[in-house]
Amino acid sequence: MGFRKIFSKLLMDERGISIAIDKKRKLLSRELSMRMKHTIKYGPFSNMVFCNDYWWGGSDRAAMLLGIYEEEVLNSIMSVPNKYDVFIDLGAADGYYSIGSLISKKFRTSYSFEISDKGREIIQKNATLNKLSHKLHLFGEATKDFYKNIPKKDLNRAVILIDIEGAEFSLLDREVLSHLKGSIIFIELHDWFFRDSEKKMAQLMSDAKPFFKFSKLTTTSRDLSKFPELLDYPDSERWLIASEGRSKLMTWLRLDPRLI
Structure with a gap:
């Protein structure tokens, strides 16, 4: 077999393994979701109920139900001062x-x-299921003027979570950030999507610096021994349940207002 065919086969095998892993994560999430009645049992979101359907979070549902999905971000959000009561x-x-x-x-x-x-x-189904539709304001795409949909008094007491798959760099320029300067902002960074990633990160930091202080969060360890729901799972399946399927170590940027 020639080198090109060998290389092609290796790539196909790698893709196949990745697809198989993702399918297994979805199966485990579906199984655990059924066992837990689609209800989060641990963490600050405990008692939240999901509908049977999903759009994005099918592979991550098990970790969400256990309260360990993006645990570092979740804990940081819950640690903000009580003044911040808008999400x-x-x-x-x-x-x-x-x-x-x-x-x-x-x-x-x-x-x-x-x-x-x-x-x-x-989202609407889940809000209705949890009897919270009256507290949830639902919109489409977040464009550069998304903040105009939100009263100023709410912006100045808001925690903003941004996870828009790389569009954070085009959305968050200095003008937009100036309107958000009273908020605490968490940004899931997708800089590796771009060849000029260093330039994009530098521009984002430069635009944010007049208004915010910076800190970073990364994915850390998980303690799976505390969950009785996982005691009978093989080690490999427990860690697949904990996995968030990232292609690299994830980083989030937390921006805290310089002037409060």
């Missing part, structure tokens, strides 16, 4: 944060932006 979610997917923030009772209202029609449908 704004850009790239809300199935509504895990948009609705979970309300379930936690730390936040009194939630603004949810999701570009996908299917995603908005699932």
Whole structure:
């Protein structure tokens, strides 16, 4: 077999393995979701119920139900001062944060932006299921003027979570950030999507610096021994349940206002 054919076969095998792993994660999530009655049992979002359907979070549902999905971000959000009682979610997917923030009772209202029609449908279903539709404001794509949908008094007491798959760099220029300077902002960074990633990161930091202080969060360890639901799972399946399927170590940027 020639070198090109060998290389091609190796690539196909690698893709096949990745697809198989993702399918297994979805199966495990579906199984655990059924066992847990689609209800989060642990963490600040406990008692949130998901509908049977999903748009984005199918592979991550098990970790969400155990309260360990993006645990570092979740804990940091829950640690913000009590003044911040408004939650704004850009790239809300199935509504895990948009609705979970309300379930936690730390936040009194939630603004949810999701570009996908299917995603908005699932968010609305989940809000209705948890009897929180009256506290959730649902919008489509988060454009540069998304903040105009939100009263100024709410912007100045908001936690904003941004997970928009690389569009954070085009959305968050200095003008937009100036309107958000009273908020605490969490940004899931997708800089590796771009060849000029260093330039994009430098520009984002430069635009944010007049208004915010910076800190970074990364994915850390998980303790799976505390969950009785996982005791009978093989080691490999337990760690697949904990996996968030990232292609690299994830980093989030937290921006705290310089002037409060």
